[in-house]
Amino acid sequence: MSALTLASLRAAGQNSPEPVERALAAAQAVAPLNALISLDAEGARRCTAATDAPLSGVPFVHKDLFCTRGLRTTCGSKMLADFVPPYDATIVERLAKAGAVTIGKANMDEFAMGSSNENSAFGPVCNPWDTTRVPGGSSGGSAALVAANVVAFATGSDTGGSVRQPAAFCGITGFKPTYGRVSRYGMVAYASSLDQAGVLARSAADCAEVLQVMAGHDPRDATSVERPVDDYRAALELGVRGLRIGVARPLFGAGVRDAMQATVHAALRELEAAGAVLVDVDLPSLPLSIPAYYVIAPAEASSNLSRYDGVRYGHRAENAKGLRDLYGRSRAEGFGTEVKRRILTGTYVLSSGYYDAYYRRAQQVRRLIADDFARAFAGVDLIAGPTTPDVAFRLGEKTADPLAMYAADINTVAVNLAGLPAISLPAGFIDGLPAGLQLIGRAFDEARLFAAGHALQSRSDWHLQLAPGAVR
Amino acid sequence: MSAWQPVIGLEIHVQLQTCSKLFSGASTAYGAEPNTQTSFVDAALPGTLPVPNAEAIRMAARFGLAVGAEVAAESIFARKNYFYPDSPKGYQISQYEQPIVSGGSVLARLDDGREIRVQLTRAHLEEDAGKSLHDAFHAASGIDLNRAGTPLIEVVSEPVLHSSAEAVAYMKAVHRLVRWLGICDGNLQEGSFRCDANVSVHQPGTPLGTRCEIKNVNSFRFVEKAIDYEIERQIRALENGERIVQETRLYDAAANKTRTMRSKEDAEDYRYFPDPDLPPIRISPAEFEALRAALPELPDARRARYLDALGLTPYDADKLTEDRAISDYFEAVLASTPGQPKLVANWINGELAAALNEAQADIGASRIGAADLAGLLARIVDGSISGKIAKDVFAAMWAREGSADAIIDARGLRQISDSGAIGSMLDALLAQFPEQVAKYRAGDAKLFQFLVGQAMKATRGQANPAQVNALLRERLDASR
Numbered sequence: 001m002s003a004l005t006l007a008s009l010r011a012a013g014q015n016s017p018e019p020v021e022r023a024l025a026a027a028q029a030v031a032p033l034n035a036l037i038s039l040d041a042e043g044a045r046r047c048t049a050a051t052d053a054p055l056s057g058v059p060f061v062h063k064d065l066f067c068t069r070g071l072r073t074t075c076g077s078k079m080l081a082d083f084v085p086p087y088d089a090t091i092v093e094r095l096a097k098a099g100a101v102t103i104g105k106a107n108m109d110e111f112a113m114g115s116s117n118e119n120s121a122f123g124p125v126c127n128p129w130d131t132t133r134v135p136g137g138s139s140g141g142s143a144a145l146v147a148a149n150v151v152a153f154a155t156g157s158d159t160g161g162s163v164r165q166p167a168a169f170c171g172i173t174g175f176k177p178t179y180g181r182v183s184r185y186g187m188v189a190y191a192s193s194l195d196q197a198g199v200l201a202r203s204a205a206d207c208a209e210v211l212q213v214m215a216g217h218d219p220r221d222a223t224s225v226e227r228p229v230d231d232y233r234a235a236l237e238l239g240v241r242g243l244r245i246g247v248a249r250p251l252f253g254a255g256v257r258d259a260m261q262a263t264v265h266a267a268l269r270e271l272e273a274a275g276a277v278l279v280d281v282d283l284p285s286l287p288l289s290i291p292a293y294y295v296i297a298p299a300e301a302s303s304n305l306s307r308y309d310g311v312r313y314g315h316r317a318e319n320a321k322g323l324r325d326l327y328g329r330s331r332a333e334g335f336g337t338e339v340k341r342r343i344l345t346g347t348y349v350l351s352s353g354y355y356d357a358y359y360r361r362a363q364q365v366r367r368l369i370a371d372d373f374a375r376a377f378a379g380v381d382l383i384a385g386p387t388t389p390d391v392a393f394r395l396g397e398k399t400a401d402p403l404a405m406y407a408a409d410i411n412t413v414a415v416n417l418a419g420l421p422a423i424s425l426p427a428g429f430i431d432g433l434p435a436g437l438q439l440i441g442r443a444f445d446e447a448r449l450f451a452a453g454h455a456l457q458s459r460s461d462w463h464l465q466l467a468p469g470a471v472r
Numbered sequence: 473m474s475a476w477q478p479v480i481g482l483e484i485h486v487q488l489q490t491c492s493k494l495f496s497g498a499s500t501a502y503g504a505e506p507n508t509q510t511s512f513v514d515a516a517l518p519g520t521l522p523v524p525n526a527e528a529i530r531m532a533a534r535f536g537l538a539v540g541a542e543v544a545a546e547s548i549f550a551r552k553n554y555f556y557p558d559s560p561k562g563y564q565i566s567q568y569e570q571p572i573v574s575g576g577s578v579l580a581r582l583d584d585g586r587e588i589r590v591q592l593t594r595a596h597l598e599e600d601a602g603k604s605l606h607d608a609f610h611a612a613s614g615i616d617l618n619r620a621g622t623p624l625i626e627v628v629s630e631p632v633l634h635s636s637a638e639a640v641a642y643m644k645a646v647h648r649l650v651r652w653l654g655i656c657d658g659n660l661q662e663g664s665f666r667c668d669a670n671v672s673v674h675q676p677g678t679p680l681g682t683r684c685e686i687k688n689v690n691s692f693r694f695v696e697k698a699i700d701y702e703i704e705r706q707i708r709a710l711e712n713g714e715r716i717v718q719e720t721r722l723y724d725a726a727a728n729k730t731r732t733m734r735s736k737e738d739a740e741d742y743r744y745f746p747d748p749d750l751p752p753i754r755i756s757p758a759e760f761e762a763l764r765a766a767l768p769e770l771p772d773a774r775r776a777r778y779l780d781a782l783g784l785t786p787y788d789a790d791k792l793t794e795d796r797a798i799s800d801y802f803e804a805v806l807a808s809t810p811g812q813p814k815l816v817a818n819w820i821n822g823e824l825a826a827a828l829n830e831a832q833a834d835i836g837a838s839r840i841g842a843a844d845l846a847g848l849l850a851r852i853v854d855g856s857i858s859g860k861i862a863k864d865v866f867a868a869m870w871a872r873e874g875s876a877d878a879i880i881d882a883r884g885l886r887q888i889s890d891s892g893a894i895g896s897m898l899d900a901l902l903a904q905f906p907e908q909v910a911k912y913r914a915g916d917a918k919l920f921q922f923l924v925g926q927a928m929k930a931t932r933g934q935a936n937p938a939q940v941n942a943l944l945r946e947r948l949d950a951s952r
Contacts (some may be wrong), residue, residue, distance in 0.1 A: 083518065
C-alpha cells in the first residue's frame with residue numbers, strides 16, 4: 001500500500017468500516033514505535049458519521065493534549081495519567097462533527113515541552129525512518145503515526161515548532177495556523193500566547209482539508225479571531241506563478257548543516273521552476289528568538305501549570321502533611337524534569353526584581369521579531385528556509401544538554417513569537433532521513449501556504465515516500 | 473510630644489451585580505449548594521479558557537465615569553499567581569499595570585456635616601476567590617467554588633483618611649454610589665461589599681509610618697472599631713519605643729482586636745504578568761458615549777439640586793439621596809405634585825418612612841406607590857382635606873383600602889370650604905355657647921381657640937381651618 005491520504009481513503013470506498021479497522025490494526029502493528037498513549041478501538045468502532053460529512057469515516061489521532069470527553073487526556077504527564085475530561089475541546093467537536101473518527105491519543109512531550117518526544121511520562125517515541133532516532137516533538141506521536149501510515153492525519157499543537165519540527169523529522173507535512181485561527185478551548189495550555197493547534201498529514205492538500213474543519217471563531221476562546229475562513233481547497237489550485245518567496249538568510253545561518261542548506265535550496269528551485277520568484281530577505285532579530293522564547297514560554301507555563309496542585313484532579317501525593325506538603329509533593333511527583341525546569345525558569349523570570357530584565361525585555365524582543373517579519377513581508381509573499389538545522393537526531397543524543405536541544409528550535413520559534421502561519425514540507429532526504437522546507441506566511445494568509453505547498457507537492461514526491469517502519 | 477495623626481487608605485471590594493461570572497457563564501447567585509454554580513472554567517479544568525463578561529466591564533466603566541476618573545480605552549487583565557485551594561487556577565485574574573479606572577474622587581459627608589473629598593488611586597476588575605470551609609468536615613477542609621470567578625471591582629483610595637469616622641463616611645459614600653449605579657447590591661453580610669484598611673500613624677511633618685493592612689472587614693461598625701483599635705495599638709507601640717512591623721492583620725470582632733495574619737516576610741511574590749488568554753479590554757468612543765448617556769443623575773448632584781433649586785433642608789436632601797429608589801420615588805411624586813417639594817419630602821421622610829420602617833420593607837415593597845401618594849397629596853394641595861385628615865387617609869391606603877379619593881369619598885372626609893355652610897354652622901355654635909362668647913368679648917382671648925375646637929368637632933374635622941378662623945373672628949369681632 002502506498003502513502004495514506006484522504007484521497008486514497010476515499011478511493012478505497014467511503015463509509016465502509018475498513019479504514020477504521022485497518023487503522024486500528026496498523027496501530028497495533030507499529031506499537032513498538034510507542035506513538036500512542038491511548039488506543040480507543042471501542043470508541044472508534046462506535047462512531048457513525050453522516051456520509052456527506054467532509055471527513056466522514058476518516059480515522060485519525062489527536063495529540064493527547066486535546067480534551068476528549070470520556071477518553072483520558074494525559075498531556076504525556078504522570079500528573080494527568082488518569083485524567084478523563086468531562087468535555088470535548090472545540091477542535092475535537094469540530095472534527096467529530098465532520099465525521100472524522102478518533103482511534104486514539106498520540107504520545108507527546110510532557111505538556112508539549114520538548115523537541116524530541118523524550119520528555120513523555122509514557123516513554124519516548126521512535127522515528128519510523130530510523131527507530132534509533134527521535135521523531136521530533138512535542139507532537140512526536142502524531143508525526144510518527146502519520147509517517148508510519150497508520151492514519152492519514154493527526155492533530156498537533158505548535159508552541160515553538162511542535163508541529164513543523166516533527167513533521168520535518170518524519171518526512172510529512174505539518175501546518176501551524178496563524179495565532180487565533182483555531183480555537184484553543186480544550187487544548188491543554190503550555191504557553192497561551194504561543195500555542196496554536198495544527199495538523200500533520202501526508203500532503204498540503206490534506207492539511208488544507210483538515211484545517212478547513214478546524215479553523216474558525218470560537219466564543220469560548222477570547223483569543224480566537226472573528227474573521228471568515230478562506231476556502232483552502234480552492235486555494236490549492238492557485239499555484240505559485242509570480243509568487244515572491246523570500247529566502248531568509250538567517251534561516252540558513254550558523255548551525256544549519258550544509259547538506260540541509262543544499263537540500264532546501266534544491267526544493268526551493270522546484271518552486272522557482274513552478275513560477276515563483278526567489279528573493280533574499282533578512283530577519284536580523286531572528287537569533288534573539290531562542291532566548292526570548294525560552295523566557296516567555298516558561299513564564300506562561302509556570303502560571304498555566306499552577307492548577308495542577310493535587311486538589312481537584314490529577315496526581316495527588318499520598319499521606320501529605322498539610323496543604324503545602326500536598327502541593328509540593330504532588331507536583332514533585334507528578335511533573336517530569338523538563339517541565340520542572342521550565343516552571344522554575346518561568347517563576348524566576350516573573351519574580352519581583354527580575355521581571356523587567358527578563359520578561360519585559362523578552363516581550364520587547366518579541367516585538368522586534370514581529371517587526372522584522374512585517375518589514376520582510378512588505379516585499380515578499382512567503383518566507384522560506386529549512387524547518388530544522390539538521391535531520392532527526394538519535395534518541396538520547398541531546399537529553400543531557402537542554403540548551404543544545406533548545407538551540408535546534410532556532411528556525412521555528414520566531415514564527416510563534418510573531419503569531420504567523422507556517423508549513424513544513426518534505427523537501428528531500430539527507431543520508432536517508434527526511435529534510436523539511438518551512439514556508440512562513442503573513443497572518444491569516446494560510447491559503448497561500450497551501451497553494452505553495454500543493455504546487456511543490458504536485459511536482460515532487462518526497463511527501464509520498466514511505467518510511468521503512470511504515471505499514472504498507 | 474506632638475499628636476499622632478492616623479493615615480488610612482481603604483481597598484473596597486465591590487461585587488458586581490452581573491447574572492454570570494467574570495469569565496464563565498456560571499450564575500453568581502448567592503447561597504446555592506456548594507459547587508453547584510461552578511463551571512468547568514471556574515474549576516480550572518485543563519484546557520478551559522476565560523471569556524470576559526462584557527456587562528462587568530461596562531459596570532466598572534460606569535463606576536469610573538461616576539467618580540470622575542479616567543476610564544481606560546484599553547486596559548489589561550493580569551494574572552496574580554499564588555497557590556491556595558480556593559483559587560483553582562493557581563492564579564487570580566486581576567488587573568495590575570493598566571487598570572480600567574484610574575483616579576477620580578468620592579465626596580464623603582461625616583455625621584457632623586463636614587465634607588471630605590477622597591481621592592481614588594484606581595479601581596480594577598478582578599475575579600473573586602472561592603471559599604474554604606474548614607468546619608464542615610472532619611480532619612479535612614471543603615472547597616466551595618460557587619463564588620470563584622464572581623466579578624469585583626477593587627476600589628483603592630489614596631491614603632488620605634485621618635480617622636475611623638472619615639473612613640466609615642467614605643465607605644458609606646462608595647456604598648451609596650455603587651448601589652445608586654445599580655452595579656452592586658451592597659449586601660455586607662453576604663460579602664458583596666467588603667473592605668481592607670491600610671492603617672499607619674505618624675506625627676505631622678514627619679514621613680508616613682509603617683502601615684498594617686486589616687483584612688476583610690464586613691460591616692461599617694467593625695471597620696470603625698478595627699481602625700480605632702489599630703490606631704491605638706500602633707500609637708501605644710510607638711510610644712513604648714517599639715517599631716511597627718509591616719504586616720497583614722485580621723480583625724476579631726468578638727474580641728474587638730486585630731491580630732497578625734502574616735508578616736511582610738511571608739508575603740507572596742505574586743509574579744503579575746498580562747494574562748495571555750485575554751486580549752486587552754477595549755472600550756470604543758461609541759461605547760463611552762453610550763455609557764455616559766446612560767449614567768443617572770448622581771446622588772451628590774441630586775442633593776445639591778434639592779438644596780439649591782428645591783429649597784429642601786439638608787436633612788431632607790440627605791434622606792432623599794441615600795438610596796436611588798427612594799430618590800426616584802420622590803422625583804415621581806414631585807412630578808405629579810409640582811411646586812410642593814417640601815410637602816412631598818415631609819410625607820416621604822415622615823409618614824412613608826415610618827410605615828416602611830414598621831413594616832421592615834424597603835421602598836420597592838411600599839404598599840403605596842408614588843402615583844398613589846401623589847393622589848393623596850393632591851387632595852391636600854387643593855384643600856379637599858387637611859393634613860391631619862390626610863394622615864388617616866394614608867393609614868387607610870397603607871391598609872389597602874383603596875386610592876386616596878376613594879377613601880375620602882367613602883368616608884365623607886372632604887373638607888368643608890363652603891363659607892355659607894361654615895357660617896351657618898358658626899352661627900349655631902355661637903348660639904350654643906353664649907357664656908363663652910361673652911367672656912371672649914370681655915377680653916378672654918383664649919376662648920377663641922375653644923370655639924375653633926368646637927367648630928372642628930362639630931364638622932368632624934372637615935371644616936377648612938383657615939376659613940373657620942376667619943369667619944369666626946369676623947362674627948365675634950364685628951358684633952363686639
